[in-house]
Amino acid sequence: MRPATSARAAATPPAPAAVSLADRCVLCVGGLTGARNHYRAEIETRDGRFLHHDGGREDNLHRLTPMLAAADIVICASGNISHNAYHLVKSTCKKLGKPCVLVKGTGIASFLDGLGHLAQQDNVHSGPSARGDRVIRRNR
Numbered sequence: 001m002r003p004a005t006s007a008r009a010a011a012t013p014p015a016p017a018a019v020s021l022a023d024r025c026v027l028c029v030g031g032l033t034g035a036r037n038h039y040r041a042e043i044e045t046r047d048g049r050f051l052h053h054d055g056g057r058e059d060n061l062h063r064l065t066p067m068l069a070a071a072d073i074v075i076c077a078s079g080n081i082s083h084n085a086y087h088l089v090k091s092t093c094k095k096l097g098k099p100c101v102l103v104k105g106t107g108i109a110s111f112l113d114g115l116g117h118l119a120q121q122d123n124v125h126s127g128p129s130a131r132g133d134r135v136i137r138r139n140r
Contacts (some may be wrong), residue, residue: 021048026115027071029064029089030055030081032106039111046115048073055081061088068092074100075114 026048028039042047043050053059054066061084064078067088068074076089086102093100101114 021046021132023047023049025049025051025070026073027051027053028066028075028077028111029053029059029085030077030079030106031111032077032080035106035108035111038108042108042112042115054086056085057082061085064088065092068098069096071098073118074098075111076100076102077104077106077110077116078102079104080106084133 021039021043028036028043028051031039031052031054033054039052040050051067051071053064056064061082064085065088069092074089074093076086078086081089089100090102091099099118101117103110103114
Protein backbone atom coordinates (compact mmCIF):
# COMPACT_ATOMS: atom_id res chain seq x y z
CA MET A 1 0.00 0.00 0.00
CA ARG A 2 2.92 2.36 0.44
CA PRO A 3 3.74 2.58 -3.30
CA ALA A 4 0.18 3.68 -4.12
CA THR A 5 0.26 6.31 -1.41
CA SER A 6 3.59 7.74 -2.57
CA ALA A 7 2.43 7.69 -6.20
CA ARG A 8 -0.67 9.65 -5.22
CA ALA A 9 1.45 12.14 -3.27
CA ALA A 10 3.79 12.55 -6.25
CA ALA A 11 0.83 13.27 -8.56
CA THR A 12 -0.50 16.01 -6.27
CA PRO A 13 1.17 19.36 -7.02
CA PRO A 14 2.64 21.17 -4.04
CA ALA A 15 0.59 24.00 -2.56
CA PRO A 16 1.76 27.48 -3.59
CA ALA A 17 3.81 29.24 -0.96
CA ALA A 18 1.91 31.89 0.93
CA VAL A 19 3.18 35.42 0.46
CA SER A 20 4.38 36.89 3.74
CA LEU A 21 5.04 40.60 3.90
CA ALA A 22 6.94 40.31 7.20
CA ASP A 23 5.59 43.57 8.67
CA ARG A 24 6.52 45.60 5.58
CA CYS A 25 4.43 48.66 4.77
CA VAL A 26 2.50 48.40 1.48
CA LEU A 27 1.21 51.57 -0.16
CA CYS A 28 -1.70 51.06 -2.55
CA VAL A 29 -2.16 53.96 -4.94
CA GLY A 30 -5.43 54.13 -6.83
CA GLY A 31 -7.74 51.19 -7.20
CA LEU A 32 -11.44 50.99 -6.57
CA THR A 33 -12.67 52.97 -3.58
CA GLY A 34 -15.09 50.18 -2.65
CA ALA A 35 -12.31 47.58 -2.74
CA ARG A 36 -10.07 49.45 -0.29
CA ASN A 37 -11.16 47.24 2.62
CA HIS A 38 -10.40 44.13 0.54
CA TYR A 39 -6.93 45.46 -0.26
CA ARG A 40 -6.38 46.13 3.45
CA ALA A 41 -7.55 42.63 4.41
CA GLU A 42 -5.24 40.98 1.87
CA ILE A 43 -2.24 42.97 3.12
CA GLU A 44 -2.98 42.41 6.80
CA THR A 45 -3.63 38.68 6.24
CA ARG A 46 -0.07 38.48 4.94
CA ASP A 47 1.35 40.28 8.01
CA GLY A 48 1.81 43.61 6.23
CA ARG A 49 0.88 47.18 7.11
CA PHE A 50 -1.52 48.98 4.78
CA LEU A 51 -1.44 52.55 3.45
CA HIS A 52 -3.72 53.92 0.74
CA HIS A 53 -3.79 56.99 -1.48
CA ASP A 54 -6.50 57.37 -4.11
CA GLY A 55 -4.10 58.75 -6.74
CA GLY A 56 -5.23 62.36 -6.73
CA ARG A 57 -9.01 61.99 -7.01
CA GLU A 58 -9.90 63.27 -3.54
CA ASP A 59 -6.64 62.85 -1.61
CA ASN A 60 -4.24 65.74 -2.02
CA LEU A 61 -1.38 64.83 -4.35
CA HIS A 62 1.09 66.49 -1.95
CA ARG A 63 0.36 63.73 0.60
CA LEU A 64 1.59 61.08 -1.84
CA THR A 65 5.32 61.90 -1.64
CA PRO A 66 5.68 61.31 2.13
CA MET A 67 3.54 58.18 1.84
CA LEU A 68 5.86 56.84 -0.87
CA ALA A 69 8.84 57.56 1.36
CA ALA A 70 7.23 55.70 4.29
CA ALA A 71 6.26 52.62 2.25
CA ASP A 72 8.42 49.54 1.78
CA ILE A 73 6.43 48.33 -1.25
CA VAL A 74 4.15 50.17 -3.69
CA ILE A 75 1.27 48.74 -5.71
CA CYS A 76 -0.27 51.23 -8.12
CA ALA A 77 -3.47 50.75 -10.14
CA SER A 78 -2.14 52.80 -13.03
CA GLY A 79 -5.42 52.95 -14.95
CA ASN A 80 -7.29 54.63 -12.12
CA ILE A 81 -5.09 57.56 -11.05
CA SER A 82 -4.16 60.98 -12.41
CA HIS A 83 -1.26 61.35 -14.84
CA ASN A 84 0.61 63.43 -12.27
CA ALA A 85 0.21 60.74 -9.62
CA TYR A 86 1.34 58.04 -12.06
CA HIS A 87 4.54 59.90 -12.93
CA LEU A 88 5.16 60.82 -9.28
CA VAL A 89 4.84 57.17 -8.19
CA LYS A 90 7.06 55.88 -10.96
CA SER A 91 9.81 58.49 -10.59
CA THR A 92 9.84 58.47 -6.78
CA CYS A 93 9.98 54.67 -6.56
CA LYS A 94 12.83 54.60 -9.04
CA LYS A 95 14.70 57.37 -7.20
CA LEU A 96 14.21 55.77 -3.76
CA GLY A 97 14.73 52.18 -4.97
CA LYS A 98 11.28 51.08 -3.79
CA PRO A 99 9.82 47.87 -5.19
CA CYS A 100 6.85 49.01 -7.26
CA VAL A 101 4.30 47.21 -9.40
CA LEU A 102 2.01 49.12 -11.74
CA VAL A 103 -1.11 47.04 -12.37
CA LYS A 104 -3.45 47.79 -15.23
CA GLY A 105 -6.69 46.63 -13.58
CA THR A 106 -8.36 48.03 -10.50
CA GLY A 107 -10.02 44.91 -9.07
CA ILE A 108 -8.90 42.63 -6.29
CA ALA A 109 -7.60 39.99 -8.75
CA SER A 110 -5.24 42.51 -10.36
CA PHE A 111 -4.17 43.65 -6.91
CA LEU A 112 -3.36 40.06 -5.88
CA ASP A 113 -1.45 39.52 -9.14
CA GLY A 114 0.64 42.60 -8.33
CA LEU A 115 1.23 41.41 -4.79
CA GLY A 116 2.33 38.00 -6.05
CA HIS A 117 4.62 39.64 -8.60
CA LEU A 118 6.25 41.70 -5.86
CA ALA A 119 6.86 38.57 -3.80
CA GLN A 120 8.37 36.80 -6.81
CA GLN A 121 10.50 39.85 -7.65
CA ASP A 122 11.66 40.06 -4.03
CA ASN A 123 12.73 36.41 -4.06
CA VAL A 124 14.32 36.28 -7.52
CA HIS A 125 15.94 39.62 -8.25
CA SER A 126 15.98 42.92 -6.46
CA GLY A 127 18.64 44.79 -8.42
CA PRO A 128 18.23 48.42 -9.47
CA SER A 129 17.02 47.57 -12.97
CA ALA A 130 14.08 45.62 -11.57
CA ARG A 131 12.72 48.47 -9.47
CA GLY A 132 10.11 51.01 -10.42
CA ASP A 133 9.59 49.67 -13.93
CA ARG A 134 7.27 46.68 -13.57
CA VAL A 135 3.94 46.68 -15.36
CA ILE A 136 1.44 43.85 -15.29
CA ARG A 137 -1.09 43.86 -18.08
CA ARG A 138 -4.24 41.82 -17.62
CA ASN A 139 -7.25 41.44 -19.87
CA ARG A 140 -9.86 42.01 -17.19
